[in-house]
Every structure is written in structure tokens, then in C-alpha cells.
Amino acid sequence: MADKNILGQEILLDKFEDPRGNLTVAEGLTGIPFPIARAYWVTDVPGGESRGGHAHRQCREFIVAVSGSFCVTLDNGRERHTYHLKRPWQGLLVETGVWRTLEDFSSGAVCLVLASLPFDESDYIREYDDFQKIYGNR
DSSP states (O other), X not given: OEEEOSSOEEEEOEEEOOTTOOEEEOOXXXXXXXXXXXXXXXXXXXXXXXXXXXXXXXOOEEEEEEESOEEEEEEOSSOEEEEEEXXXXXXXXXXXXXXXXXXXXXXXXXXXXXXXXXXXXXXEXXXXXXXXHHHTTO
């Protein structure tokens, strides 16, 4: 594990190199510090577009660039940090109460997100002003 701060934590997953192709493993409660309840992926993001733009009240997420690259900017209400994800064996742990924005997708990038909870719309904070009211005074 590397680069732990209050905004996010980069985690290296187990990677097994083989001349026939590499294998990377993501296991809940082993490499990823929560049980995995949901997986989703984002593809075909047009140039100049961004994704995310929200925070979660209870759901934790682990974000991986399984192909290509993109940037993830995390904001805890006081400070921001941008991570460049570009290796399929390296992911970013995003805790609750952290605003995330994904941008600068390379052509053909695939963003995989492993989530600690099933989808629940009430868990999302989708307006930045609302996020600031809840988390801006930490």
C-alpha cells in the first residue's frame, strides 16, 4: 500500500506476471478493505467529458483503470488531490464523504469500480453545495 492520506489511498493489487498474459486479483477483505457488493464499469467516455461528480454517505469504492488511463480528483471539503490511474494492478480507495470527479480519459479507457454497498440513490450527494454544507467544516 502506498500514498495514504485523508483523501484517498492507492492500493497495489496482487499481480501475477506470465508470458501468456498477466493476471491481477481483487478480493474483498483481502486486497480491498471491504466486502464487494457491486461492480460497475465506465467505457467510451468522449474526449473532454467527466464522470463522477458526487460523494457517498456510506458506500466505499475502489476505482481501477483496467485499460487506458484517467484522473480521479478527490475533495474532502477542505483540500483536493488528483490521482492518475493508469495500471490495472493499482487502484484508488475512496472513503465515504469524499467528492470524486473522473476526467482526462484516454482513448479506450475502462474504469472499473468495486463498491461496498448495492446501489441506493439516497446514499449519493449529487450537488457540490450540499456536499460542502455537510462535509466542508471538517
